[in-house]
Amino acid sequence: MQRWRRLDEVPDGYGPTVVTIGSFDGVHRGHAEVLARIVGRARGTGARAVAVTFDPHPAQVHRPDEAPPLICGTEQRLDLLARHGVDAVLLLEYTLGFARQTPEEFVVSCLVEGLHATTVVVGRDVRFGRDNAGDLDAMVALGEVHGFDVDVVDDVGETQGARWSSTVVRELLLEGDVAGAAAVLGRSHTLRGEVVHGDARGRELGFPTANLSQDAEGLVPADGVYAGWLRRPDLLTTRPDTPDGVLPAAISIGTNPTFDGVQRRVEAYVLDRTDLDLYGETVVLELVEHLRPTVRFDGLDPLIVQMDADVARARAILLGR
Structure with missing residues (x-):
């Protein structure tokens, strides 16, 4: 798996790609479903599967005093993403300056010009760009303008009535319930x-x-x-x-x-x-x-x-x- 920490590290002409975006803290079973989707779509079309993620976690930048503890460190997260078969990870430095990009600026610079995305896989609750102004409708509209499809992944599972999420894993670990956390993590x-x-x-x-x-x-x-x-x-x-x-x-x-x-x-x-x-x-x-x-x-x-x-x-x- 290739690892890039800046857009200018992506090789010229890399692509086409099937891309997903997220923090991926813990790389739990819900994340695994999304990653399987991009890998499957990429293999079926001759494209490459790329996960775009951020360091530090956006919450640590916007709400440093309230940010939750992270389930895994950066290197752990990259290793876990590699296990799911993606071809590359673009780990972008998350700063207040980066967060000031409009939704279209982020999409054009990262997904269109940087990764030559033909498909972007997201959840229904996707948010991106300045003040989280970009949502699913905005992503679909930008895809129509810039030539990529949007594949939506719905919530894919739950354990003991709780939706698979990093928040649930975090809560279980802080309670000492490592077996319950494993049920959500898949490991x-x-x-x-x-x-x-x-x-x-x-x-x-x-x-x-x-x-x-x-x-x-x-x-x-x-x-x-x-x-x-x-x-x-x-x-x-x-x-x-x-x-x-x-x-x-x-x-x-x-x-x-x-x-x-x-x-x-x-x-x-x-x-x-x-x-x-x-x-x-x-x-x-x-x-x-x-x-x-x-x-x-x-x-x-x-x-x-x-x-x-x-x-x-x-x-x-x-x-x-």
Whole structure:
């Protein structure tokens, strides 16, 4: 998949294209339907499928104090878009200046002159251009003027009565319901970051953990203990058949209240392994199921008993034993 961060990076004469536009935070199942539509249309007409998205998220520019936390980081989003088979992603810098374009200026510069779009795939609630003045009717009218078709995708699904959306995923994660979020995402929610040194308390207790850096990508869900998987992308690239590439883990999120901690941390104990050295390695944590909330224990003995129980539940969930 080709990745461009400016319109002038698009090769001259690139196209024709089938294009969709969106923030694609989380790249959930609703997004997947739209992406499948552009890929299908492109393959059927000999065109190329292109997703246009933005960095930072528009809400972070227009309402920085009210902007919701993002489900995934930029690199995670690009990787997820690539999984859906698009030929290219145009990641445009979103600024107040960019937002001042009229709907027609955006369409002409980006979709017509930049990408030579023959079809634009959008939802009925599409908004674009200055003050979100462009809507579906405006897109259809501009297509008639500038020579592209508009393919409308209706809402494509719901889970437990809630429409597939980034907002729903965000709410579920902030409640700790990673299984519910996975039902909307179509996959487990992930966190990606470098393993850094922590306080080594886990090792002292017999449960050495891989601590993610504070700048890890991905929305950190509610404090608690989770069952999940620790993936090692670099190792899987160099040694795809290694049994150590994907490992079962019990994942703790919180401030370690038993030790009067203050900083929220994400740390993963790989089940039944004390021999791993992951420092400096970038890992991906897949959160499968919430086990329990974070609680404060009165001493180490009850904490260790609970950690043993957490590991046993994670083992049963992940490995069936």
